[in-house]
Amino acid sequence: MKNIHYLIIAYFSVVSCIREAPLNPEADIEEFKIDGQFLSSSTIIDQANSKILIYLKLDAYQSGVSLSLNLSQGATIIPASGTLVKFDQPVFYTLQSESGENQKTY
Incomplete structure (x- = not known):
């Protein structure tokens, strides 16, 4: 009987320590991909200044491009990844x- 009592105490001690993982507090664009045919140089993500520098060919400005974004786990973004974007004026990603x-x- 004593062993069962110790086993019950040990079980509840272990179970009470398990908690759900906290939700991710990060909000970063980790990767910003554009079809290479529209780029004239590499894309740069400046995390410190929250800027993305892309160097596009003239065709990209005229037709727009569809971007693929990799974000911090669980983060959401507006405009959504895959949205056609025209860069005739600055674009902001929130x-x-x-x-x-x-x-x-950004």
Whole structure:
């Protein structure tokens, strides 16, 4: 009987320590991909200044490009990845972290 009592105490001690993982607080664009035919140089993500530098050929400005974005786990972005974007004026991407704690605009 004593062993069962110790086993029950050990079980509840272990179970009470397990918690769900917290939601991710990061809101970053980790990768910004454009079809290479539209680029004249490499894409640069400047995390410190929240800027993305892309060097497009003239065709990309005229027709627009569809971008593929890799984000921090669970983050959401507006405009969404895959949206056709024309760069005739600055484009702003707004991210919200999975936890909702952080927001970042590129």
